Amino acid sequence: MIADFAWIRPEPHGIHVVPADSWIDPSQPVERALVTHGHADHARGGHGQTVATPATLAIMDLRYQTKNGLPAEYGETIRLAGGVDVTYLPAGHVLGSAQILLEHAGERVIVTGDYKRRADPTCPPFLPTPCDIFITEATFGLPVFVHPPIAGEMAKLRTVLAENPDACVLVGAYALGKAQRVIAELRAHGHHDPIYLHGALEKMCRLYEDFGINLGELRLVSEAKKDDLRGHVVVCPPGALNDRWSRRLPDPITAMASGWMRVRQRARQRNVELPLIVSDHADWCELTDTIAEVNPHETWITHGREEALLRWCQLNQRRARALALVGYEDEDD
Amino acid sequence: MQDFAALVDRLVYTRSRNGKLDRIADYLRSTADPDRGWALAALTGALSFAAVKSSTIRNLLMERVDPVLWNLSRDFVGDTAETASLLWPDPAYDVPPPPSLSEAVETLDRMTRASALSELPKLLDRLDPPGRYALLKLATGAMRIGISARLAKLAFAQAFDVRVEDVEEYWHGLAPPYEALFAWAADGAEPPDTGNMPLFRPFMLAHPLEDARVDLADYAAEWKWDGIRVQLVHAGGETRLYSRTGDDITGSFPEMAEALPFACVLDGELLVRGSHQGGEANERIQGGAASFNALQQRLGRKTVSKAMREQYPAFVRLYDALIVEDEDLRELPWEDRRRRLEALLPRLPQDRFDLSSTVEAADFEELTRIRASARDDAIEGLMLKRRDSPYVAGRRVGLWYKWKRDPLLVDCVLMYAQRGSGKRSSFYSDYTFGCWDGDPDQGAELLPVGKAYFGFTDEELKKIDHYVRQHTTNRFGPVRETDKSLVFEVAFDSVHESKRHKSGLAMRFPRIHRIRWDKPAEEADRIDALRALVRD
Ligand SMILES: [Zn+2]
Numbered sequence A: 001m002i003a004d005f006a007w008i009r010p011e012p013h014g015i016h017v018v019p020a021d022s023w024i025d026p027s028q029p030v031e032r033a034l035v036t037h038g039h040a041d042h043a044r045g046g047h048g049q050t051v052a053t054p055a056t057l058a059i060m061d062l063r064y065q066t067k068n069g070l071p072a073e074y075g076e077t078i079r080l081a082g083g084v085d086v087t088y089l090p091a092g093h094v095l096g097s098a099q100i101l102l103e104h105a106g107e108r109v110i111v112t113g114d115y116k117r118r119a120d121p122t123c124p125p126f127l128p129t130p131c132d133i134f135i136t137e138a139t140f141g142l143p144v145f146v147h148p149p150i151a152g153e154m155a156k157l158r159t160v161l162a163e164n165p166d167a168c169v170l171v172g173a174y175a176l177g178k179a180q181r182v183i184a185e186l187r188a189h190g191h192h193d194p195i196y197l198h199g200a201l202e203k204m205c206r207l208y209e210d211f212g213i214n215l216g217e218l219r220l221v222s223e224a225k226k227d228d229l230r231g232h233v234v235v236c237p238p239g240a241l242n243d244r245w246s247r248r249l250p251d252p253i254t255a256m257a258s259g260w261m262r263v264r265q266r267a268r269q270r271n272v273e274l275p276l277i278v279s280d281h282a283d284w285c286e287l288t289d290t291i292a293e294v295n296p297h298e299t300w301i302t303h304g305r306e307e308a309l310l311r312w313c314q315l316n317q318r319r320a321r322a323l324a325l326v327g328y329e330d331e332d333d
Numbered sequence B: 001m002q003d004f005a006a007l008v009d010r011l012v013y014t015r016s017r018n019g020k021l022d023r024i025a026d027y028l029r030s031t032a033d034p035d036r037g038w039a040l041a042a043l044t045g046a047l048s049f050a051a052v053k054s055s056t057i058r059n060l061l062m063e064r065v066d067p068v069l070w071n072l073s074r075d076f077v078g079d080t081a082e083t084a085s086l087l088w089p090d091p092a093y094d095v096p097p098p099p100s101l102s103e104a105v106e107t108l109d110r111m112t113r114a115s116a117l118s119e120l121p122k123l124l125d126r127l128d129p130p131g132r133y134a135l136l137k138l139a140t141g142a143m144r145i146g147i148s149a150r151l152a153k154l155a156f157a158q159a160f161d162v163r164v165e166d167v168e169e170y171w172h173g174l175a176p177p178y179e180a181l182f183a184w185a186a187d188g189a190e191p192p193d194t195g196n197m198p199l200f201r202p203f204m205l206a207h208p209l210e211d212a213r214v215d216l217a218d219y220a221a222e223w224k225w226d227g228i229r230v231q232l233v234h235a236g237g238e239t240r241l242y243s244r245t246g247d248d249i250t251g252s253f254p255e256m257a258e259a260l261p262f263a264c265v266l267d268g269e270l271l272v273r274g275s276h277q278g279g280e281a282n283e284r285i286q287g288g289a290a291s292f293n294a295l296q297q298r299l300g301r302k303t304v305s306k307a308m309r310e311q312y313p314a315f316v317r318l319y320d321a322l323i324v325e326d327e328d329l330r331e332l333p334w335e336d337r338r339r340r341l342e343a344l345l346p347r348l349p350q351d352r353f354d355l356s357s358t359v360e361a362a363d364f365e366e367l368t369r370i371r372a373s374a375r376d377d378a379i380e381g382l383m384l385k386r387r388d389s390p391y392v393a394g395r396r397v398g399l400w401y402k403w404k405r406d407p408l409l410v411d412c413v414l415m416y417a418q419r420g421s422g423k424r425s426s427f428y429s430d431y432t433f434g435c436w437d438g439d440p441d442q443g444a445e446l447l448p449v450g451k452a453y454f455g456f457t458d459e460e461l462k463k464i465d466h467y468v469r470q471h472t473t474n475r476f477g478p479v480r481e482t483d484k485s486l487v488f489e490v491a492f493d494s495v496h497e498s499k500r501h502k503s504g505l506a507m508r509f510p511r512i513h514r515i516r517w518d519k520p521a522e523e524a525d526r527i528d529a530l531r532a533l534v535r536d
């Protein structure tokens, strides 16, 4: 196969699909954006047209009042100008998250956006799909990152809750995705008590419920009395963990749900007393197993710890390159 | 080992001192001998294994992990033991159950540098990542989780409801795993027999006088000398010199060890004789002692040259006698002990010992005038001792008071250190220090009260920088959090109420007046002492 791929070009502020004059997850406003999922480093407002899954469009509408969306259902192929076919495939990262399959001139390229391979009650699982170029994330692209099974982390949380009936456990969780997943996993692991929310999480939780995700009984901290919170789980965005806001809680035990909690120093920097290793990204094993499974002709690495993943590709005789994209950051994940 | 690993992790994630005390106490109560003794030794840094170095761990990992991936991981995690615990490959064979803590300690103890390369992997194979982390931290003697020996003793006392002073006294004669100590505290056995050993006895300490006044009919006044407080112990034909922390500093002052000819325990101030800086002026009050700077030349030396001994000859100015020839005097009133001490003096070599003279005054007003007129480098202020006070360990209300001469000096604990700028950018040279918000033995916490980046010499800067690196418990970019064990005497122009700091106070022009390598953090000043100096 003589691969050409001149039609897809990584630029500093996004991946340019040249014949369709479209950009994937651009960090600047463009005429047409193909957006993988709703996190702020991938989805931005101000584009002429936004192509994304219905859930991602709803999230972008909530966050950026994005009205001019072209919805793409999972598995449905849309033909763009210049003869580029795009198909959105589940990425298993958060509600609405998608990999984008691009086909042009007999060549297939997949952009994963962010993804994971673990089961998640809030979104359909990642669908491995053959392609020539696999453009992957590498947020947890270091061999030290091996996320433990979520059952053990939920058990840790519930044990601490049971041992401290007069306190509350305050869980810091990223507002889009992580917060809802932690709630849904708690429900799946038998926790049926009301869960209290920081006000900043309310709308996103309601949006998840509108998309059919059952989160059980949710209440707002702002509408509760201090004593009502004793013995309960309170969920807030990570930024509120050490904030004045948390003073209204009864003896909170500070927890944080994030893949970074695998490293003690990261947990200590946030004054976390109960680190919960819960991630919506692929860990090292998932990243390397997925590359092996998809078995692309070439692997491009967008953001995260690309150096180590590049090294792994090299050690395993796989063609790979790191893209120098701007505007991506480590999600609070 | 898993229980110990769980304790280590809980301590890593517990911020408050009280929380740490509770967790250690719980562990000591619920764990059997000898594991709990080994754990106590490990937490307080009393164990070391020569066979395992950081380089041993790195070499073992390099055989199992690609070197580039190892280096990238190590750089990200920032800690060799932790990186290794996460990257250690799961064994491909059926492993025996995890070792107990005592099995791990015994195995580490038997290892040589050569055998470590085959023995350490076998232990690591049997553990999960937190277990490997605890094992590697134990093996390299670098727990660094902010547990001082004092905190561990408090936790021990709390666990078994015994007096921390007793724990201090018995602890010193024992080696890990301290079985006799647990038998006494947990099972009600006889206290450990400290026999004929030159052991440290906890010091009697003073409260700051602040605005109180005392009646000189009840209290005697003594100068408070500006050296380092020491305890001289002669027992079983051996003499030891202990600092305030109970550290054995005999090696730095061999002339003192040679000078004590009979069995006793004495309390005094270690000073250096000489006409250096202010030495002449001292003559007016009492035989010439040099300033603290001269004494510092001799501190912390492992070997002492003849020239050093001649240039800075050490002597002890005696305050008190605890034990004389097998007779324990500690229950006697101070006046009686003082008489016994005076009677002892002719039996001691004059060039090595003298007596801290009492200060005679008709009343408190006269004493105030005497104190104000003492313009001497070697005098820190006055001590006021209740004439009928027994010698009791620690700080007891109403018995002894210290009345420092310069009120704008406080002892603070180093909390955070930040890299400097310019030519100091490779040094941790900007310090944030704090005072206790209550009694540290009752679970008080340190609150930051100020920041300073000058007042020390380049030589001292190097030493502090080294100390910071060795005592880091946490990093935030250019800032390191320390294990809060080093005391600074901080000088400042004034102190004011401030809403910006959690302590509610802000100092003006604070500077490091002196580094108190000898002083335990628990004896640093309290916020209240600083607040008493607010004048606006
Ligand atoms: Zn994302």
Ligand SMILES: [Zn+2]
Residues within 6 Å of the ligand: A039, A041, A042, A113, A114, A137, A328, A329, A331
């Ligand atoms: Zn991302």
